[in-house]
Amino acid sequence: MNTMSRMxxxxxxxxxxxxxxxxxxxxxxxxxxLAQQVAHLGVGRLPLVDFDPLxxxxxxxxxxxxxxxxxxxxxxxLARRFGDLGTRIIPVPHKAEAREARRWIEQSDVVFGAxxxxxxxxxxxxxxxxxxxxxxxxxxxxxxxxxxxxxxxxGGQIVTSVPGGPCLWCAEVVTEEALLLDRQxxxxxxxxxxxxxxxxxxxxxxxxxxxxxxTGYAPDFPVPAVVRYDGLTHTMKPDxxxxxxxxxxxxxxxxxxxxxxxxxxxx
Amino acid sequence: MIEAVLRFVAWxxxxxxxxxxxxxxAEPARYRLRxxxxxIHELREVTRPNRQRPEPLAFLRVRFASExxxxxxxxxxxxxxxxxxxxxxxxxxxxxxxxxIEVANxxxxxxxxxxxxxxxxxxxxxxxxxVDARTNRSIMAALAVGAETSPxxxxxxxxxxxxxxxxxxxxLTDTRVIVVPDRFGELRVSA
Numbered sequence: 001m002n003t004m005s006r007m008x009x010x011x012x013x014x015x016x017x018x019x020x021x022x023x024x025x026x027x028x029x030x031x032x033x034l035a036q037q038v039a040h041l042g043v044g045r046l047p048l049v050d051f052d053p054l055x056x057x058x059x060x061x062x063x064x065x066x067x068x069x070x071x072x073x074x075x076x077x078l079a080r081r082f083g084d085l086g087t088r089i090i091p092v093p094h095k096a097e098a099r100e101a102r103r104w105i106e107q108s109d110v111v112f113g114a115x116x117x118x119x120x121x122x123x124x125x126x127x128x129x130x131x132x133x134x135x136x137x138x139x140x141x142x143x144x145x146x147x148x149x150x151x152x153x154x155g156g157q158i159v160t161s162v163p164g165g166p167c168l169w170c171a172e173v174v175t176e177e178a179l180l181l182d183r184q185x186x187x188x189x190x191x192x193x194x195x196x197x198x199x200x201x202x203x204x205x206x207x208x209x210x211x212x213x214x215t216g217y218a219p220d221f222p223v224p225a226v227v228r229y230d231g232l233t234h235t236m237k238p239d240x241x242x243x244x245x246x247x248x249x250x251x252x253x254x255x256x257x258x259x260x261x262x263x264x265x266x267x
Numbered sequence: 268m269i270e271a272v273l274r275f276v277a278w279x280x281x282x283x284x285x286x287x288x289x290x291x292x293a294e295p296a297r298y299r300l301r302x303x304x305x306x307i308h309e310l311r312e313v314t315r316p317n318r319q320r321p322e323p324l325a326f327l328r329v330r331f332a333s334e335x336x337x338x339x340x341x342x343x344x345x346x347x348x349x350x351x352x353x354x355x356x357x358x359x360x361x362x363x364x365x366x367x368i369e370v371a372n373x374x375x376x377x378x379x380x381x382x383x384x385x386x387x388x389x390x391x392x393x394x395x396x397x398v399d400a401r402t403n404r405s406i407m408a409a410l411a412v413g414a415e416t417s418p419x420x421x422x423x424x425x426x427x428x429x430x431x432x433x434x435x436x437x438x439l440t441d442t443r444v445i446v447v448p449d450r451f452g453e454l455r456v457s458a
Contacts (some may be wrong), residue, residue, distance in 0.1 A: 099335060106332045106339045107297065109445070131332035132301040132341045132447050163303045164450035213448055244450040251303060251449070255330025255341045257378050258416060 003086070004042070013215025016109075020214070021045040023108040025096040025124060027074035028052070029061035029194045030114030030138050033203030035078050035089070036063050038112070041207075042086040047104040049092040050075040061196040097123045106131040110210050113137040114203070116192065118178035125161055125168050129249040130256065135161040136210055138202040139173060142193035142231070154231025156198065157239075158206045160213060164251045165244045166225040198231055205229075205236060298442040300329070300382070300422070300431045302342035303449035311424055313347040314386040322360040324348040326370060327382040329418050340418045340433060340442070343379065346370065360385065364406060371410045371419070380417030382431065383407050386424040393425040395432070408434040 004014055020043045024035045027050035035048050054062065054077060056070050064081040065074070075091035083089055094100040096115050105111050105127050113124050113135060121137055128135035140156040159171050168174040185192075205227060213223045224238030302310075306327075313325045326346040332339035352366045371381055383403065387393040395403065403421040411419035411434035420433040420442065429446075432439040 102333065103335065106336050107299070127333070130341070131336075131339055132303060134448060162449050163447055164305065166450075246450070251306070252328075252343045254343050255378065256333045256336070256416075257330070 007041075010211065010215045010217050013211070013217060016215060017041050017043050019044050020109040021047070021104075021107055022210075023047045023049065023101075023104050023111045024114070025049045025101065025105075025111065026114035026116075027062070027078050028058060028114065028116075029196065029199040030140070030203055031112075032061075032063040032065070032074075032078055033200050034112045034114055034138070034206065036082055037203065037207045039082040039085040039087040039089060041211075044088065045090060046087050047090045047092050047101075047108070048075045048079055049094060049096050049101045049104065051093050051095050051098075061194055061199060063196070063200075096120055097127075102127050105133060108133050110214060111135045112206060112210070114199075117182045118174045119182050121168055122174045122179070125174070128161065129163065129167070130254055132163050132254050134163075134210075134213065136206045137161065137168060137173065138199075138206045140194065140198055140202055140229075140231075142195075142198075144193055151232070154198065154229075156202045156229035156231065158202055158209060158227045158229075160209050160223050160225055162213070162225075163249075163254065165246060166242045167246045167248050169248045170244070170246055171226045171239070171242050198229075201236070202229060298338050298340075298433050298435075298440055299445055300340045300342065300420075300433070300442050301332075301445045301447050302327070302429075303447050305449050306342045306345060307424075307429065307446055309345045310384055310422075311386065311426065313345060314384055314424060316386070316388065320353075320360070322385055324352075324360050324362060325384045326367075327384050327422055328374065329380050329382055329420075330378050331416070331418055337418075337435070340380075340420075342382075346381075367406060367410065371414070371417075375414055375417050378416045380414065380419045381407070381410065382418075382420045382422045384422040384424065386426075389425050390427045391425055392428045393423045393430050395421070395423050395430065399423060403432055403439055408439055410434075 022038050022043050024031050027048055038046050052074055053071055054065055054069050054074050059065050059067055064078050069077050073093050075093050079089040079091040092101055092104060111128050111133055125135055137159045143153040145152055159168055159173055161167050209223045212218055226239040226242045227236055228239050229236045314323050327342055328344040328346055329340045329342050332341050352362050354361050354363050407419050407421050422429055422431045429444040431442040431444050433442040
Protein backbone atom coordinates (compact mmCIF):
# COMPACT_ATOMS: atom_id res chain seq x y z
CA MET A 1 0.00 0.00 0.00
CA ASN A 2 1.48 3.37 -1.00
CA THR A 3 0.60 6.85 0.22
CA MET A 4 -2.01 7.34 -2.50
CA SER A 5 -3.55 3.85 -2.62
CA ARG A 6 -6.80 5.06 -1.04
CA MET A 7 -7.11 7.57 -3.89
CA UNK A 8 -6.28 5.21 -6.73
CA UNK A 9 -9.83 5.59 -8.09
CA UNK A 10 -8.62 8.93 -9.47
CA UNK A 11 -6.42 7.03 -11.94
CA UNK A 12 -4.42 9.43 -14.16
CA UNK A 13 -5.89 12.21 -12.07
CA UNK A 14 -3.23 11.50 -9.46
CA UNK A 15 -0.54 12.48 -11.95
CA UNK A 16 -2.52 15.59 -12.81
CA UNK A 17 -2.76 16.49 -9.12
CA UNK A 18 0.98 16.04 -8.59
CA UNK A 19 1.72 18.50 -11.39
CA UNK A 20 -1.15 20.92 -10.81
CA UNK A 21 -1.06 24.45 -9.49
CA UNK A 22 -4.21 25.11 -7.49
CA UNK A 23 -4.60 28.58 -6.05
CA UNK A 24 -6.77 29.31 -3.03
CA UNK A 25 -7.89 32.92 -2.63
CA UNK A 26 -8.67 33.72 0.98
CA UNK A 27 -7.26 32.01 4.05
CA UNK A 28 -10.16 32.70 6.37
CA UNK A 29 -13.13 30.55 7.39
CA UNK A 30 -13.70 28.98 3.96
CA UNK A 31 -10.20 29.30 2.52
CA UNK A 32 -8.52 27.50 5.41
CA UNK A 33 -10.76 24.45 4.84
CA LEU A 34 -10.00 24.58 1.10
CA ALA A 35 -6.26 24.95 1.67
CA GLN A 36 -6.18 22.08 4.13
CA GLN A 37 -8.01 19.71 1.78
CA VAL A 38 -6.02 20.70 -1.30
CA ALA A 39 -2.80 20.27 0.68
CA HIS A 40 -3.90 16.76 1.67
CA LEU A 41 -4.40 15.90 -2.02
CA GLY A 42 -0.68 16.32 -2.65
CA VAL A 43 -0.80 18.87 -5.46
CA GLY A 44 2.29 20.35 -7.08
CA ARG A 45 1.85 23.93 -5.91
CA LEU A 46 -0.70 25.67 -3.76
CA PRO A 47 -0.42 29.44 -3.79
CA LEU A 48 -2.43 30.68 -0.83
CA VAL A 49 -3.47 34.30 -1.19
CA ASP A 50 -4.45 36.41 1.80
CA PHE A 51 -3.03 39.68 3.07
CA ASP A 52 -4.68 39.73 6.51
CA PRO A 53 -3.07 38.81 9.82
CA LEU A 54 -4.96 36.42 12.07
CA UNK A 55 -7.15 38.18 14.63
CA UNK A 56 -8.54 36.62 17.77
CA UNK A 57 -12.10 36.63 16.42
CA UNK A 58 -10.91 34.54 13.41
CA UNK A 59 -9.60 31.64 15.48
CA UNK A 60 -12.99 29.96 15.91
CA UNK A 61 -13.26 29.25 12.20
CA UNK A 62 -9.79 29.34 10.62
CA UNK A 63 -8.83 25.68 10.49
CA UNK A 64 -5.27 25.15 11.69
CA UNK A 65 -5.08 28.40 13.67
CA UNK A 66 -4.72 28.84 17.41
CA UNK A 67 -4.80 31.79 19.78
CA UNK A 68 -1.01 31.82 20.02
CA UNK A 69 -0.91 32.53 16.26
CA UNK A 70 -2.82 35.81 16.52
CA UNK A 71 -0.97 38.53 14.66
CA UNK A 72 0.70 36.22 12.14
CA UNK A 73 -0.24 36.49 8.46
CA UNK A 74 -2.90 33.87 7.80
CA UNK A 75 -1.34 32.73 4.51
CA UNK A 76 2.07 32.20 6.11
CA UNK A 77 0.56 30.53 9.16
CA LEU A 78 -1.43 28.00 7.12
CA ALA A 79 1.51 27.35 4.80
CA ARG A 80 3.49 26.35 7.87
CA ARG A 81 0.65 24.38 9.49
CA PHE A 82 -0.23 22.35 6.37
CA GLY A 83 3.28 22.35 4.93
CA ASP A 84 4.06 18.72 5.70
CA LEU A 85 1.33 17.12 3.60
CA GLY A 86 3.23 16.66 0.35
CA THR A 87 2.05 19.91 -1.22
CA ARG A 88 4.25 22.96 -1.75
CA ILE A 89 2.24 25.81 -0.25
CA ILE A 90 3.29 29.27 -1.36
CA PRO A 91 1.99 32.09 0.86
CA VAL A 92 1.05 35.12 -1.22
CA PRO A 93 0.44 37.99 1.24
CA HIS A 94 -1.54 40.19 -1.10
CA LYS A 95 -5.15 40.99 -1.86
CA ALA A 96 -6.86 38.52 -4.18
CA GLU A 97 -7.18 41.22 -6.81
CA ALA A 98 -3.56 42.37 -6.57
CA ARG A 99 -1.16 41.98 -9.48
CA GLU A 100 0.93 39.40 -7.56
CA ALA A 101 -2.16 37.26 -6.96
CA ARG A 102 -3.27 37.63 -10.56
CA ARG A 103 0.03 36.22 -11.78
CA TRP A 104 -0.63 33.09 -9.77
CA ILE A 105 -4.21 32.92 -11.01
CA GLU A 106 -2.96 32.94 -14.59
CA GLN A 107 -0.46 30.16 -13.86
CA SER A 108 -3.06 27.99 -12.12
CA ASP A 109 -4.91 24.94 -13.31
CA VAL A 110 -7.80 25.68 -10.96
CA VAL A 111 -8.59 28.59 -8.65
CA PHE A 112 -10.72 28.40 -5.52
CA GLY A 113 -12.28 31.54 -4.15
CA ALA A 114 -13.41 32.01 -0.57
CA UNK A 115 -13.55 35.77 -0.40
CA UNK A 116 -16.00 38.27 1.03
CA UNK A 117 -18.19 40.37 -1.16
CA UNK A 118 -19.65 40.39 -4.64
CA UNK A 119 -17.14 42.93 -5.93
CA UNK A 120 -14.10 40.74 -5.22
CA UNK A 121 -15.82 37.67 -6.60
CA UNK A 122 -16.70 39.54 -9.76
CA UNK A 123 -13.15 40.76 -10.29
CA UNK A 124 -11.60 37.36 -9.59
CA UNK A 125 -13.97 35.60 -11.95
CA UNK A 126 -13.10 38.16 -14.60
CA UNK A 127 -9.38 37.34 -14.20
CA UNK A 128 -10.08 33.60 -14.37
CA UNK A 129 -12.31 33.88 -17.43
CA UNK A 130 -9.69 35.98 -19.19
CA UNK A 131 -7.03 33.37 -18.49
CA UNK A 132 -9.34 30.39 -19.17
CA UNK A 133 -8.82 29.03 -15.68
CA UNK A 134 -11.67 27.12 -14.02
CA UNK A 135 -12.83 29.02 -10.94
CA UNK A 136 -14.71 27.46 -8.04
CA UNK A 137 -16.35 29.93 -5.70
CA UNK A 138 -17.89 29.23 -2.32
CA UNK A 139 -20.14 31.57 -0.41
CA UNK A 140 -22.28 31.40 2.70
CA UNK A 141 -24.86 33.80 4.05
CA UNK A 142 -26.59 33.49 7.41
CA UNK A 143 -29.58 35.79 7.66
CA UNK A 144 -30.35 36.80 11.21
CA UNK A 145 -33.46 38.69 12.32
CA UNK A 146 -33.36 42.15 13.86
CA UNK A 147 -33.23 40.58 17.34
CA UNK A 148 -29.85 39.14 16.31
CA UNK A 149 -30.67 35.68 17.67
CA UNK A 150 -33.28 34.22 15.29
CA UNK A 151 -31.82 32.65 12.17
CA UNK A 152 -34.11 33.28 9.20
CA UNK A 153 -32.11 31.55 6.50
CA UNK A 154 -28.79 29.90 5.84
CA GLY A 155 -27.89 29.89 2.19
CA GLY A 156 -24.71 28.84 0.51
CA GLN A 157 -23.53 27.99 -2.95
CA ILE A 158 -20.66 26.41 -4.81
CA VAL A 159 -20.28 27.83 -8.31
CA THR A 160 -18.04 25.99 -10.75
CA SER A 161 -17.26 28.59 -13.36
CA VAL A 162 -15.57 27.20 -16.48
CA PRO A 163 -14.98 28.83 -19.87
CA GLY A 164 -18.26 29.10 -21.74
CA GLY A 165 -20.30 27.83 -18.80
CA PRO A 166 -22.54 29.75 -16.42
CA CYS A 167 -20.80 32.46 -14.41
CA LEU A 168 -21.46 34.19 -11.10
CA TRP A 169 -23.76 36.62 -12.92
CA CYS A 170 -25.70 33.70 -14.44
CA ALA A 171 -25.96 32.16 -10.94
CA GLU A 172 -27.07 35.53 -9.55
CA VAL A 173 -24.32 35.45 -6.97
CA VAL A 174 -23.08 38.68 -8.46
CA THR A 175 -25.83 41.17 -9.27
CA GLU A 176 -25.99 44.93 -9.46
CA GLU A 177 -27.87 44.83 -6.16
CA ALA A 178 -25.25 42.60 -4.52
CA LEU A 179 -22.50 44.95 -5.66
CA LEU A 180 -24.35 47.88 -4.12
CA LEU A 181 -25.13 45.97 -0.92
CA ASP A 182 -21.50 45.01 -0.69
CA ARG A 183 -20.52 48.64 -0.51
CA GLN A 184 -23.23 49.53 2.01
CA UNK A 185 -22.24 46.67 4.32
CA UNK A 186 -18.60 47.56 3.98
CA UNK A 187 -19.34 51.16 4.92
CA UNK A 188 -21.52 50.04 7.82
CA UNK A 189 -18.75 47.73 9.06
CA UNK A 190 -21.28 44.96 9.67
CA UNK A 191 -19.62 41.57 10.29
CA UNK A 192 -21.00 38.63 8.31
CA UNK A 193 -22.14 35.63 10.35
CA UNK A 194 -19.93 32.56 9.86
CA UNK A 195 -19.41 29.21 11.53
CA UNK A 196 -16.70 26.61 11.00
CA UNK A 197 -19.03 23.68 10.29
CA UNK A 198 -20.99 25.33 7.48
CA UNK A 199 -17.84 26.64 5.86
CA UNK A 200 -16.49 23.11 5.97
CA UNK A 201 -19.52 21.68 4.15
CA UNK A 202 -19.17 24.11 1.27
CA UNK A 203 -15.39 23.72 1.06
CA UNK A 204 -15.63 19.92 0.98
CA UNK A 205 -18.17 20.00 -1.83
CA UNK A 206 -16.05 22.51 -3.75
CA UNK A 207 -12.95 20.30 -3.55
CA UNK A 208 -15.04 17.29 -4.59
CA UNK A 209 -16.36 19.24 -7.59
CA UNK A 210 -12.80 20.13 -8.56
CA UNK A 211 -11.68 16.51 -8.37
CA UNK A 212 -14.56 15.34 -10.51
CA UNK A 213 -14.12 18.14 -13.06
CA UNK A 214 -10.37 17.91 -13.46
CA THR A 215 -9.72 14.19 -13.07
CA GLY A 216 -12.92 13.02 -14.75
CA TYR A 217 -13.29 10.04 -12.43
CA ALA A 218 -17.05 9.95 -13.03
CA PRO A 219 -17.56 11.19 -16.61
CA ASP A 220 -21.22 10.18 -16.70
CA PHE A 221 -21.98 12.52 -13.82
CA PRO A 222 -20.97 16.00 -14.91
CA VAL A 223 -20.23 18.61 -12.31
CA PRO A 224 -23.17 21.00 -11.88
CA ALA A 225 -22.39 24.64 -12.51
CA VAL A 226 -24.14 25.64 -9.29
CA VAL A 227 -24.85 23.66 -6.13
CA ARG A 228 -27.10 25.34 -3.56
CA TYR A 229 -26.93 24.60 0.13
CA ASP A 230 -29.74 25.21 2.58
CA GLY A 231 -28.42 25.12 6.11
CA LEU A 232 -31.88 25.07 7.72
CA THR A 233 -33.13 21.98 5.88
CA HIS A 234 -29.61 20.49 5.68
CA THR A 235 -29.86 19.90 1.96
CA MET A 236 -27.50 20.44 -0.96
CA LYS A 237 -28.81 20.32 -4.54
CA PRO A 238 -27.62 21.20 -8.02
CA ASP A 239 -29.44 24.26 -9.36
CA UNK A 240 -31.10 23.06 -12.58
CA UNK A 241 -32.02 26.55 -13.74
CA UNK A 242 -28.52 27.91 -14.19
CA UNK A 243 -27.31 26.81 -17.60
CA UNK A 244 -24.90 27.94 -20.27
CA UNK A 245 -23.80 29.13 -22.63
CA UNK A 246 -22.85 32.20 -20.64
CA UNK A 247 -23.84 35.51 -22.24
CA UNK A 248 -21.49 37.49 -20.00
CA UNK A 249 -18.17 35.85 -20.88
CA UNK A 250 -18.24 34.50 -24.44
CA UNK A 251 -15.36 32.13 -25.20
CA UNK A 252 -13.95 34.38 -27.90
CA UNK A 253 -13.72 37.28 -25.44
CA UNK A 254 -11.02 35.60 -23.33
CA UNK A 255 -7.60 37.13 -22.91
CA UNK A 256 -6.31 40.64 -22.78
CA UNK A 257 -7.98 43.25 -24.92
CA UNK A 258 -6.64 46.78 -24.95
CA UNK A 259 -10.11 48.09 -25.63
CA UNK A 260 -12.80 46.26 -23.70
CA UNK A 261 -16.19 45.78 -25.33
CA UNK A 262 -19.25 46.98 -23.41
CA UNK A 263 -20.59 44.47 -20.88
CA UNK A 264 -23.37 42.30 -22.22
CA UNK A 265 -26.59 42.81 -20.28
CA UNK A 266 -27.56 39.99 -17.94
CA UNK A 267 -29.84 37.44 -19.56
CA MET B 268 -0.46 45.98 -44.62
CA ILE B 269 2.54 47.66 -46.28
CA GLU B 270 4.11 48.17 -42.86
CA ALA B 271 3.76 44.48 -42.07
CA VAL B 272 5.31 43.46 -45.41
CA LEU B 273 8.24 45.82 -44.78
CA ARG B 274 8.68 44.38 -41.28
CA PHE B 275 8.68 40.89 -42.75
CA VAL B 276 11.27 41.83 -45.38
CA ALA B 277 13.37 43.61 -42.74
CA TRP B 278 13.32 40.51 -40.64
CA UNK B 279 14.33 38.26 -43.53
CA UNK B 280 17.32 40.38 -44.52
CA UNK B 281 18.03 42.34 -41.37
CA UNK B 282 20.87 41.62 -38.95
CA UNK B 283 18.88 40.87 -35.82
CA UNK B 284 16.64 38.09 -34.61
CA UNK B 285 12.95 38.95 -34.12
CA UNK B 286 12.19 40.98 -31.02
CA UNK B 287 8.82 39.69 -29.95
CA UNK B 288 6.83 40.59 -26.87
CA UNK B 289 9.02 41.48 -23.90
CA UNK B 290 9.44 38.65 -21.40
CA UNK B 291 7.88 39.10 -18.00
CA UNK B 292 10.05 38.26 -15.04
CA ALA B 293 7.07 37.04 -13.03
CA GLU B 294 7.70 33.80 -11.23
CA PRO B 295 6.97 31.13 -12.38
CA ALA B 296 7.84 31.76 -16.04
CA ARG B 297 6.45 28.68 -17.70
CA TYR B 298 4.91 29.23 -21.09
CA ARG B 299 1.41 27.89 -21.43
CA LEU B 300 -1.27 27.77 -24.08
CA ARG B 301 -4.73 27.25 -22.59
CA UNK B 302 -7.31 25.95 -24.98
CA UNK B 303 -10.92 25.03 -24.19
CA UNK B 304 -11.86 21.47 -25.01
CA UNK B 305 -14.44 22.55 -27.57
CA UNK B 306 -11.87 24.70 -29.38
CA ILE B 307 -9.25 21.96 -29.65
CA HIS B 308 -11.98 19.63 -30.84
CA GLU B 309 -12.87 22.10 -33.59
CA LEU B 310 -9.19 22.56 -34.43
CA ARG B 311 -8.74 18.80 -34.87
CA GLU B 312 -11.83 18.64 -37.05
CA VAL B 313 -10.67 21.34 -39.47
CA THR B 314 -7.07 20.12 -39.73
CA ARG B 315 -7.86 16.44 -40.28
CA PRO B 316 -6.62 15.30 -43.73
CA ASN B 317 -9.39 14.96 -46.28
CA ARG B 318 -9.83 14.16 -49.95
CA GLN B 319 -9.31 17.75 -51.10
CA ARG B 320 -6.46 18.61 -48.75
CA PRO B 321 -3.87 16.11 -47.53
CA GLU B 322 -2.64 18.63 -44.95
CA PRO B 323 -5.29 21.25 -44.12
CA LEU B 324 -4.10 24.28 -42.20
CA ALA B 325 -5.79 26.55 -39.70
CA PHE B 326 -4.92 29.50 -37.56
CA LEU B 327 -5.68 29.19 -33.88
CA ARG B 328 -6.66 32.69 -32.78
CA VAL B 329 -5.02 33.56 -29.47
CA ARG B 330 -4.48 36.37 -26.97
CA PHE B 331 -2.21 36.92 -24.01
CA ALA B 332 -4.06 36.22 -20.76
CA SER B 333 -3.48 39.73 -19.44
CA GLU B 334 -1.58 42.92 -20.03
CA UNK B 335 1.13 41.81 -17.61
CA UNK B 336 1.43 38.29 -18.90
CA UNK B 337 3.61 37.23 -21.79
CA UNK B 338 3.80 33.61 -20.64
CA UNK B 339 0.16 32.56 -20.70
CA UNK B 340 -1.69 32.48 -24.00
CA UNK B 341 -5.38 31.69 -24.36
CA UNK B 342 -7.18 30.32 -27.41
CA UNK B 343 -10.21 32.29 -28.54
CA UNK B 344 -11.16 30.72 -31.87
CA UNK B 345 -10.27 28.81 -34.99
CA UNK B 346 -9.79 30.14 -38.51
CA UNK B 347 -9.52 27.37 -41.13
CA UNK B 348 -7.52 28.38 -44.22
CA UNK B 349 -9.85 29.21 -47.12
CA UNK B 350 -9.02 27.77 -50.57
CA UNK B 351 -7.55 31.06 -51.75
CA UNK B 352 -4.95 30.98 -48.95
CA UNK B 353 -3.25 27.87 -50.37
CA UNK B 354 -0.62 28.17 -53.10
CA UNK B 355 1.36 25.67 -55.15
CA UNK B 356 4.69 24.68 -53.64
CA UNK B 357 7.06 21.93 -52.58
CA UNK B 358 5.78 21.28 -49.05
CA UNK B 359 2.71 19.29 -48.01
CA UNK B 360 0.78 22.52 -47.63
CA UNK B 361 1.92 25.87 -48.95
CA UNK B 362 0.14 29.09 -48.21
CA UNK B 363 0.21 32.71 -49.19
CA UNK B 364 2.23 34.83 -46.79
CA UNK B 365 0.39 37.91 -48.03
CA UNK B 366 -2.85 36.36 -46.87
CA UNK B 367 -1.30 35.42 -43.51
CA ILE B 368 -0.01 38.97 -43.02
CA GLU B 369 -3.43 40.36 -43.86
CA VAL B 370 -5.10 38.11 -41.27
CA ALA B 371 -2.44 38.97 -38.69
CA ASN B 372 -2.91 42.69 -39.25
CA UNK B 373 -6.68 42.36 -38.96
CA UNK B 374 -6.36 40.74 -35.53
CA UNK B 375 -3.91 43.16 -33.97
CA UNK B 376 -6.46 45.87 -32.98
CA UNK B 377 -8.25 43.21 -30.89
CA UNK B 378 -4.91 41.92 -29.50
CA UNK B 379 -5.49 38.67 -31.39
CA UNK B 380 -2.44 36.75 -32.55
CA UNK B 381 -2.17 33.54 -34.57
CA UNK B 382 -0.83 30.03 -34.12
CA UNK B 383 -0.27 28.20 -37.41
CA UNK B 384 -1.81 24.77 -36.86
CA UNK B 385 -1.73 21.47 -38.70
CA UNK B 386 -2.12 17.84 -37.72
CA UNK B 387 0.16 14.84 -37.99
CA UNK B 388 -2.63 12.49 -36.92
CA UNK B 389 -1.92 9.37 -34.90
CA UNK B 390 -1.60 9.25 -31.14
CA UNK B 391 1.00 10.52 -28.68
CA UNK B 392 2.98 13.73 -28.59
CA UNK B 393 3.54 15.01 -32.15
CA UNK B 394 6.81 16.63 -33.31
CA UNK B 395 7.36 19.52 -35.68
CA UNK B 396 9.11 18.34 -38.85
CA UNK B 397 12.13 20.15 -40.29
CA VAL B 398 9.88 21.90 -42.81
CA ASP B 399 7.49 22.88 -40.01
CA ALA B 400 10.33 24.32 -37.97
CA ARG B 401 11.56 26.41 -40.90
CA THR B 402 8.06 27.71 -41.59
CA ASN B 403 7.53 28.52 -37.92
CA ARG B 404 10.79 30.44 -37.83
CA SER B 405 10.49 32.26 -41.12
CA ILE B 406 6.83 33.16 -41.01
CA MET B 407 5.26 32.89 -37.56
CA ALA B 408 8.22 34.35 -35.65
CA ALA B 409 8.44 37.08 -38.27
CA LEU B 410 4.79 37.99 -37.78
CA ALA B 411 5.53 38.51 -34.08
CA VAL B 412 8.07 41.24 -34.81
CA GLY B 413 6.76 44.45 -33.34
CA ALA B 414 3.40 42.92 -32.42
CA GLU B 415 3.89 43.21 -28.69
CA THR B 416 0.23 42.97 -27.82
CA SER B 417 -0.51 39.76 -29.73
CA PRO B 418 1.08 36.31 -29.42
CA UNK B 419 2.27 34.34 -32.45
CA UNK B 420 3.47 30.76 -32.80
CA UNK B 421 2.58 27.33 -34.09
CA UNK B 422 0.77 24.18 -32.99
CA UNK B 423 1.03 20.63 -34.28
CA UNK B 424 -1.70 18.19 -33.33
CA UNK B 425 -2.13 14.46 -33.01
CA UNK B 426 -5.47 12.87 -32.19
CA UNK B 427 -4.52 12.82 -28.51
CA UNK B 428 -1.93 15.51 -27.87
CA UNK B 429 -0.61 18.84 -29.05
CA UNK B 430 2.75 20.58 -29.20
CA UNK B 431 3.14 24.34 -29.31
CA UNK B 432 5.90 26.90 -29.83
CA UNK B 433 5.50 30.58 -29.00
CA UNK B 434 7.52 33.44 -30.49
CA UNK B 435 9.48 35.23 -27.77
CA UNK B 436 12.43 37.61 -27.84
CA UNK B 437 14.95 34.78 -28.09
CA UNK B 438 13.14 32.89 -30.86
CA LEU B 439 10.55 30.15 -30.55
CA THR B 440 10.03 28.55 -27.18
CA ASP B 441 8.29 25.31 -26.22
CA THR B 442 4.93 26.01 -24.67
CA ARG B 443 2.84 23.60 -22.65
CA VAL B 444 -0.64 23.00 -24.07
CA ILE B 445 -3.35 22.78 -21.42
CA VAL B 446 -6.81 21.65 -22.44
CA VAL B 447 -9.40 23.31 -20.21
CA PRO B 448 -12.76 21.72 -19.45
CA ASP B 449 -15.49 23.94 -20.78
CA ARG B 450 -19.23 24.19 -20.90
CA PHE B 451 -19.51 22.34 -24.18
CA GLY B 452 -17.08 19.66 -23.19
CA GLU B 453 -18.12 18.61 -19.76
CA LEU B 454 -20.90 20.52 -18.09
CA ARG B 455 -24.33 19.25 -18.95
CA VAL B 456 -26.74 20.44 -16.30
CA SER B 457 -30.18 19.05 -16.97
CA ALA B 458 -33.37 20.13 -15.30
